[in-house]
Amino acid sequence: MRASRLLSLLLLLQNRGRLTAGQLAAELEVSVRTIYRDVEALHAAGVPLYGEAGHDGGYQLLDGFRTRLTGLTEPEAGALALHALPGPAAELGLSALVAASRLKLEAALPVALRERAQAIAQRFHLDATNWYTDGDPSPHLSAVAAAVWEERRITIHYRGWERDVERTVDPYGLVLKGGRWYVVAARPGSARPATYRVNQIVALTTTDERFARPADFDLAAHWQAGVADFRARLVTGHATIRLSPAGRARWPVDDAVEGEHGWCTATIPIESVDHAHGELLRLGVDVEVLDPPELRERMRQTANRLAARYA
Structure with a gap:
């Protein structure tokens, strides 16, 4: 995100002194043009930053300028890596430290960057847990x-x-x-x-x-x-299957061969016949197994038993 990159650019100049646009671009893994725009944004935010042309030129902060990224305690500094993971931070018992360090960082930013950081926080959220669990609680x-x-x-x-x-x-x-x-x-x-x-x-x-x-x-x-x-180690073989349009939407495949009525044929990696049997059954009538024969037979037997059960 740009706010994070601007802060990194500022800290690079503060910690290393004069750096060229090319050096900054390499450090931040962006284009030189992006560095030019970021420098202009820092200027607009009131950061005393100037540049010099020439072989020995580059960007540099005015002597004596320091950001206000101070006041973090050692535990707060250690919690910085969890800013984007409020859920896991809570599981680790670090919610308070993460909140405190975030507030100190925001207070240290120029107004424009602080508003940008707050806007990003309101628009993007990372939830590391899946839909069917409330996390992985452990007393230890x-x-x-x-x-x-x-x-x-x-x-x-x-x-x-x-x-x-x-x-x-x-x-x-x-x-x-x-x-x-x-x-x-x-x-x-x-x-x-x-x-x-x-x-x-x-x-x-x-x-x-x-x-x-x-x-x-x-x-x-x-x-x-x-x-x-x-x-x-999971992939021990392959299976050839046909998928309906609905099945393909639920099980995306690569290099599929298109067939009639929207059905396609594809070869997929499988862990084992047992595992593939259970997974493909979830697609119901939207999948047909063509190969290997033992997997096709397992699917046929299961279909017959289901038909008998619901007859």
Whole structure:
């Protein structure tokens, strides 16, 4: 959003001194033309910013000018990343900190930028939960978050797929995925972190032991690699199906071959015959399975049983 980019531009100049339009554009991942417009907006807002032409030129703030982004406490500063996620912030017990830090930031902005930020907040809202849940409540979420931040080792009693387990782990980070909280943690001495759903933690004890978080551990990169691996393992085969116009609206497909009466034929990846059978049944009469034969037969048998049940 532009208000955020203007603030970033201002802080870049404040922290690094003179920068060219090209350097600013590279840092903010926008065009040079956008930088020119942003500089004009800062001028109009009363920011003492000037530019010099030439090889050694660039934009620079007047000596002594500082933004009023001061007064944030350490916890408030730590809550800045959750400004766009009021729901998750509340689940973590950080609503008050997020609200306080937001107010201080808004007070520090020039009037024009403050009004712009408030207008954006009134027009855009991010809700990370899905339609069929009120979130992922867990009595241990705040304790896990504190352990992540303080780098404290925890012992958890965890409800696994087959049995409950007790493990002592070093929590590296928390991830919110599809409205559910996960903690990425490694067992002491292990170089391979595992993922635990926070809502499945039955009991938790925070120990007095601290751990050293690996300096090269990138939470976002680790999570994305795990998601890619999960998706790759899900696809074990493919199915060829026909979809009616209504079915296609509910199940969008790529590279579909158009047929008669608006129906199309497409090949889709499937996890297994069992899983595909359950998923495709949701489309009712708007789908026909052509291949593989075992999936088509499963669908036929189910249709016959349904017809007999409702006869």
